[in-house]
Each structure stands twice: as C-alpha cells, then as structure tokens.
Amino acid sequence: MRLAAAIAALVGLFAGPAGAIWPFDGQDLPDPERDLGQAAAQILSRAIRFHSVNPPGDERPLAEFLGDVLKKEGVEAEVVETPSGASSAGRAALWARVRGSGRRRPVILHSHLDVVPANASEWVVPPFEGLVGGGYVVGRGALDAKGITVVQMLALLTIARRETPLDRDVILLATPDEETGGQQGAGYIVRERRSLLQDAEFLLTEGGGILESEPPVPPVWGVAVTEKTPCWLRVVARGTPGHSSSEPHDAAVPRLIGALEKVRNFESDYRVVPEVARMFASLAPYARDEDRKQLSDLAFWIEFDPTFRGRFLADRGQNALVRNTVTITVLEGGTQTNVMPLEASAHLDARLLPGESCAEFRSEIVDVIGDPRIDVETLLAFDSGSTSPVDTELFRAIQRVAGRFDPGALVVPRAIAGFTDAHYFRALGITSYGFVPRWLPPRESLGIHGPNERVSIRNLERGAQAMVAILEDLGSAGNR
Ligand SMILES: [Zn+2]
CATH class of the missing domain: 3.30.70.360 (Alpha-Beta Plaits)
Incomplete structure (x- = not known):
C-alpha cells in the first residue's frame, strides 16, 4: 500500500489545470498493486513533462522526481551528480537499489533520462505534455527511453515489496547524455563512479524488444548482444x-x-x-x-x-x-x-x-x-564493441519468461545497427543485453526519434510484469 500512497502523492501533481488532460478525471487514483499499468502511465506522463532534451540535457530535475517516488516507497535511491556542461538545470543520473541476499552478483536495469528534440509541428499532440488517452501515453521519450525507466522502476518497486529477498541485488541506473554518445552519462559513471555498479554480473538496457508480427510468424523476443x-x-x-x-x-x-x-x-x-x-x-x-x-x-x-x-x-x-x-x-x-x-x-x-x-x-x-x-x-x-555471451543465466531467464508470456515466441540474440550505452558496460565485462519487454508492431517503433512517439498502457503493465518475472527467475534460490 505504501506504493499506492506514493503514487497518490505524485499524482497530486496532476491536480489543477494539468489534471484536465488526464482522461481518468474523477476516478479513484489507480492502486498499482491492482493497476500497475495506470500507475506506470501516470509516472511516465509526468516524466515526459520534464524537458530533458539533449543537448543540453537538463536531466537533474527528472532524476530528482523519480528518486523521490522511489524514496517514498522506502527504496534506497541516490541522485548522482554528473558533469553539467551547458545545462542550467543540471545533469544527473538516478541510482537505486533493492538488496538481495548477496549470494549472487547484482543485476542492473539501465536506461537513460535524456531525449532527442521534437518538432511540435510534426506532431498531432504537443510532444512534452505527456498526454494520456486511448490507452496510450504520448510524448517524446514514451519509448526512448522514459517508458523504459518507468517500467524498470515499477519492477524494482515490486521486487522491493517481496517478503523473501532475491539472491541478487537489483540496481536501477538511469543515466543522462545517451543521445549524444553517453560520455557524460554512462561513460562518466563507468569512469568516475564505478562503485555504483557493485561488481554486477548482468545488465539490461534498451536496444531490443519484442517484435509482433502477423501469424504464423511468432513474436520475436530480440535480445541485442552486440551493436x-x-x-x-x-x-x-x-x-x-x-x-x-x-x-x-x-x-x-x-x-x-x-x-x-x-x-x-x-x-x-x-x-x-x-x-x-x-x-x-x-x-x-x-x-x-x-x-x-x-x-x-x-x-x-x-x-x-x-x-x-x-x-x-x-x-x-x-x-x-x-x-x-x-x-x-x-x-x-x-x-x-x-x-x-x-x-x-x-x-x-x-x-x-x-x-x-x-x-x-x-x-x-x-x-x-x-x-x-x-x-x-x-x-x-569507441573501442569496437564486444559481444555479450548468450550461454548465460540471464538469457535462459528471458527464454523461460518468453515461454510463459508468449508461448511459441522465438528468443533471438540480435546484432543492432544503432548504438546504445551498452558498450560502456560490456567493456567492463558485464554481460549486457539490449532488451526491454515491450511488444511493438514494426510501425510503432517509428516514433523513436520521430513524431507521435507513444507507448500503450498495456505495454507498460505487461512490461513491468515480465521484467519482474525475469528478475525473479534470475534471482530465486533453488531455481536451478
Ligand atoms: Zn535511447
């Protein structure tokens, strides 16, 4: 219930004029234990309103906002100062952790807080208002990558509520500066604040997801292992x-x-x-x-x-x-x-x-x-990116969860033509996969760096559930 209270306090931000755009006006605020999707949509909607366009980034206020949501839930969280450059609002990463028993090494959920610019004239709705309607949250960052940060956060909050700890610490790391190469974000953390990574064994970040196709082609869970x-x-x-x-x-x-x-x-x-x-x-x-x-x-x-x-x-x-x-x-x-x-x-x-x-x-x-x-x-x-191995517990956990969520799905190790921050972590020897549980037909991905970027609430909800399932599979004693 603490989570419900935190979300309620957070959604207080919607009161007043901004509340009018929210289509659930007058209804009770969603209890994330019963309605994870609505909770995720509300946090994401608010996150989109933080103008963290890079350059200059200005990610710090967003990191503080998300950190407050986590802290109100009793989760250990820290806003990590990063070089501010030309940013007047400041730049920062968000780091949070739910401790496990320590029997095995941690897993990191990584995403980024900055976004690319949006030309409002190309959009059907304003890109920085976090509008919610028709089952979608619309706005710059809905897919790349604030929607990922929120899904990972809700997974972390769910793990925090478990009575038995997992075998591994779960660390949330949302960095600034990915869109211009990450040198002042993930690169900075790796160079200057490496202790935050806690000798992690695994990392999940953007770069792969679930491609929905027309039957008989099964859903493809694409796990990016190199780029x-x-x-x-x-x-x-x-x-x-x-x-x-x-x-x-x-x-x-x-x-x-x-x-x-x-x-x-x-x-x-x-x-x-x-x-x-x-x-x-x-x-x-x-x-x-x-x-x-x-x-x-x-x-x-x-x-x-x-x-x-x-x-x-x-x-x-x-x-x-x-x-x-x-x-x-x-x-x-x-x-x-x-x-x-x-x-x-x-x-x-x-x-x-x-x-x-x-x-x-x-x-x-x-x-x-x-x-x-x-x-x-x-x-x-950068140094030529290395490839993460496929024969790992994390890959097998993703395969098992795919079997539960999408019977018949193909789980495919992918190479991707784009690049993410994953190479910074691969260079340290952390097995890093570009994978977020998110089901998209091909045309939906056009919103990434394009107009009318949106994510469905259903995706946020199932995404958080699948992420929790992966973490539980990866971190439960006696599973293997
Ligand atoms: Zn991205």
Missing part, C-alpha cells in the same frame, strides 16, 4: 577567404562539396559477422519462401547468390547489418551570400561493424576523398 560502433568524423576544407565575385578555385565550400560527393558515393564492402549470421539463421524458418534457405547461411549465400544478395541488400536495415555505413549529417560553411568563408566542414556519422576500428575507417575515408588539403578529424570513437 555497431559509432565513428563520428568531421571533414574540414580550408580555402582562400574573400569576396565571392570572382570564381574561386580553392575556396573552402566547393572543395568540401567535391569531397562529400565522393563520400556520398562510397560504399564499404559487405561482411557477415557471426552475430548477424546467427540472428538471420534463427529467423530463417519464418522468412519468405525464396529467402529461407539463404538466410539460414547468410555468409555463404550473400557471396554466391547475386539475386539473393541484391534482394537482401536492398533492405536498408539489413544492408546496415552487413557493412559499415556513413551518412553526411551536419554542414557548416559561409554565413553570407557574398563572402567565401575560410573554412567549411561537414559531420559524418559512420557506424562500424563489430571488430572494426574508427582509426582505420577514418583512413579509408581520407583515401576516398583523396585531397591532401582536406582534414578528417575524429569527433567520437
């Missing part, structure tokens, strides 16, 4: 500055355009890493007839069946899993029509396959550009 590594580069052209009335030969902007044209046409070789081969092999039995045989041995058939190769690579998502990609994003040049700038530059967002190095890829780009007067600087590079 591509970002390698962010800045291409800089310098030239003679001055008046633009005479056509320049070595001006910065035209030279930059020449270099970028080469980058745009560049395509790295395809390469099927074992993690990707294994993932497609697991999915092969459910693929279209004409692809079934080839997907069961992707490395072989992509090489020897050109028709299949063309079909496979035409899918941009699949293409990104078998080669390094590079995308031109930011452009900087002159600021006035009749003035040639001294310098023009562009940012490249390259994503590398596991095992590749940013330094080598950078030299490849230097060769592609082939202009000694153009510099290629490294903006962000």
